[in-house]
Amino acid sequence: MIDLLGLIATRIAAHLGALESVGPSPSSLPATCENTAQSSSWIWQFSTGPALAGVLALAAAFLAFVRLGHQITETRNGNQELARRNEEEQWWDTLKWTYVEAKDSLKNDGPFQTVAAVRILDSLNQDNLTDQQKRAVESIMDIFGESEKPEVIEAVTPLYEAFGKPSPPSYFVYEEQFSDLLQRLNLGTLSERMGPRFGSGFDFLVESGEESVAILLKMSSRPIGVRAVRELIGSLVTSSEANITAALIVTPHGLNTQATASLKQSPVKIMDVQWELGAPAGEVEKAITELLKG
Structure with a gap:
């Protein structure tokens, strides 16, 4: 649009210049056209005088102003795009930091930095x-x-509430209810409140005769990965507890495919059971009974 207006202004100026160079003098007009020439003389004066030059100057200034406005808009859009990219890059960098903190939180005891990382992750969850x-x-x-x-x-x-998902139950609630379940089953001598917090890689130990089953509870909102299984295997190998003949992993959502495959690498037999809060004890009882048989 701007280029078209500029072209029109250029054409008008060129045309008026041509008229000025070839325009007739008033003395050469025929007498019959004298009145017509006089009536249109103001058009000629306007087209050849400073008035039109002023109009063209204003038009040129307007075009320059419009072009400048477009340049400012393009620059502003470019700056906004650059700012958006920088903001997105910073968002991803912060998210990576929370991921590292999340992984470390599964091994570290101090909750304060982990809670801070959770708060930052929550702030990243924007609309x-x-x-x-x-x-x-x-x-x-x-x-x-x-x-x-x-x-x-x-x-x-x-x-979890923002994503419309049920929040995970507290590990201690899960542990307490599972402990009650084991006591009701009474499948053997029960040792409890062990776990990583107490220097071992599992939470309970059920002993019957020469057989003993180490039990690991794993809270998760998704299937357990291979790392948890490898950590349990390592704990079984290095454990000071004698005569651990088998192990059981108890989790609300079971193991993923890789974790299930890694069970074969254990020096002792390992089974896994899915158990949720309030669920019947049938599958847990069946698994422990089978493992105690050796």
Whole structure:
């Protein structure tokens, strides 16, 4: 549009210049056309005088102003795009940090830094996220949800609510109810309140005769991965407890494919059972009974 207006202005100026060079003098007009020439003389004066030059100058200034406005708009858009990219890059960098903290939180005892990381992850969960960003936040949220620390579970609960998912139950509630279940089953001598917090890689030990079954509880909002199984295997190998003949992994959502395959690497037999809060004890009883048989 701007180029078209400029072209029209140029054509008008060229045309008027040509008229000025070839225009007739008043003395050469025929007498019959004298009145017509006089009536149109103001058009000629306007077209050859400073008035039109002023109009053309204003038109040129207007075109320059419009062009400048477009340049400013393009520059502003470019700056906004650059700012958007920088903001998105910073978002991903912060998310990566929360991922590292989430992984470390499964091994570290101090909850304070982990809770801070959860709060930062919560602040990253904004309304304008892409589907990819939402999936990334949800994935890290689930890692925090595996924590055994009640402070971390309390901190991550608002994120679960934002995603419309039930928050993971406290590990201690899960542990307490499973302990009650084992006591009701009375399948052997029960040792409890062990676990990583007490210097071993499992939570309970059920002994009957020469057989003993180590039991590991794993809280998670998704199937357990291979790392948890390898950690259990390592604990069984290095454990000071004598005569551990088998192990049982208890989790609300079972093991993933890789974790299930890694069970074969254990020097002792390992089984896994899915058990949720309030669920019947049948599968747990069946698995422990089978493992105690050797």
